Amino acid sequence: MKSLTDTYTLYNGVKIPCLGFGTWLAASGEEAERSVRAAIESGYRHIDTATAYGNEESVGKAIRESGIARDELFVTTKLRNPQHGYESTLAAFNDSIKWLGLDYIDLYLIHWPVPGDFHDCWEEKNAETWKAFEKLYKEGYVRSIGVSNFFPHHLDKLYKTANVGPMVNQIKLGPGLTQPETVRYCRGREMLIEAYSPMGHGSIFSSEEMKKIAEKYNRSIAQICLRYSLQMGYLPLAKSVNPDRIAANAKVFDFELSDEDVKLISETKGEWSTMRDPDFITF
Numbered sequence: 001m002k003s004l005t006d007t008y009t010l011y012n013g014v015k016i017p018c019l020g021f022g023t024w025l026a027a028s029g030e031e032a033e034r035s036v037r038a039a040i041e042s043g044y045r046h047i048d049t050a051t052a053y054g055n056e057e058s059v060g061k062a063i064r065e066s067g068i069a070r071d072e073l074f075v076t077t078k079l080r081n082p083q084h085g086y087e088s089t090l091a092a093f094n095d096s097i098k099w100l101g102l103d104y105i106d107l108y109l110i111h112w113p114v115p116g117d118f119h120d121c122w123e124e125k126n127a128e129t130w131k132a133f134e135k136l137y138k139e140g141y142v143r144s145i146g147v148s149n150f151f152p153h154h155l156d157k158l159y160k161t162a163n164v165g166p167m168v169n170q171i172k173l174g175p176g177l178t179q180p181e182t183v184r185y186c187r188g189r190e191m192l193i194e195a196y197s198p199m200g201h202g203s204i205f206s207s208e209e210m211k212k213i214a215e216k217y218n219r220s221i222a223q224i225c226l227r228y229s230l231q232m233g234y235l236p237l238a239k240s241v242n243p244d245r246i247a248a249n250a251k252v253f254d255f256e257l258s259d260e261d262v263k264l265i266s267e268t269k270g271e272w273s274t275m276r277d278p279d280f281i282t283f
């Protein structure tokens with residue numbers, strides 16, 4: 001990958017810009033609008049939101065007012081946990097496109113496999129939800145469909161009834177957190193791996209090991225994390241609400257980490273290398 005507009009290709013042929021802009025905790029209103037505007041001005045062409053973030057209206061407004069042609073932007077949103085099920089998914093999707101003010105979505109994801117409300121029936125709920133995803137895909141309302149936070153055993157169940165396989169799994173990946181089994185499984189099924197919280201949701205900045213690596217390359221820790229993610233073959237999603245950081249985080253295409261440093265980063269341990277167990281979430 002040589003620039004923000006370079007793309008990975010999903011197994012259905014859809015192209016997806018290789019570095020996404022994250023919006024979790026970008027507050028609805030001025031903050032989310034301003035940060036998405038800054039991201040697009042800095043050259044990002046891939047924006048990641050979710051109904052659960054509560055900011056689809058602001059994200060959509062910034063996208064629509066950006067002056068960039070719709071087909072040059074890649075927009076992802078995600079189904080909220082309480083809305084798993086066939087009819088409820090279709091209703092949730094209608095709300096999302098209304099709030100975003102868009103005619104179609106580039107990628108729609110099931111946000112979590114085992115919502116708190118459906119601990120005892122998640123498998124059936126995901127099968128129904130996926131039927132609705134397939135309908136939206138076949139009717140052209142979404143250009144690609146996928147999942148998030150799914151482990152292999154969640155995917156095994158989904159494949160039992162799916163006619164169209166997920167194109168993406170968006171999971172937490174970053175320094176010290178490589179989820180090898182899930183990554184291997186997804187690659188075996190031609191799914192693209194998106195890496196969320198590639199900077200450990202902000203916790204990585206206190207790592208002494210990462211400070212040393214950043215000094216060695218004369219880059220910021222954020223740039224090291226995002227470069228690492230790309231070299232691992234993931235598609236990183238980087239969030240910031242600070243315009244200078246947004247611009248700087250995109251400058252990761254003109255240096256390369258050595259194999260030795262990639263290994264060191266993969267092995268670093270700390271708060272950043274922890275994750276929620278998707279089988280035991282309460283929301």
Ligand SMILES: NC(=O)c1ccc[n+]([C@@H]2O[C@H](COP(=O)([O-])OP(=O)(O)OC[C@H]3O[C@@H](n4cnc5c(N)ncnc54)[C@H](OP(=O)(O)O)[C@@H]3O)[C@@H](O)[C@H]2O)c1
Pocket residue numbers: 021022023024025048049111148149170171195196197198199200201202205220222223237238239240241242245248249
């Ligand atoms: N599917 C899921 O379940 C899921 C879960 C989590 C995240 N995601 C997606 O992935 C995106 C990224 O993950 P994330 O938001 O958890 O965390 P992240 O991108 O790893 O880190 C964001 C944090 O790092 C700070 N930051 C960013 N650039 C920086 C820099 N150059 N220097 C210093 N601090 C910097 C940000 O603060 P400032 O904003 O103040 O700059 C923010 O606190 C999300 O926004 C969301 O779109 C998906």
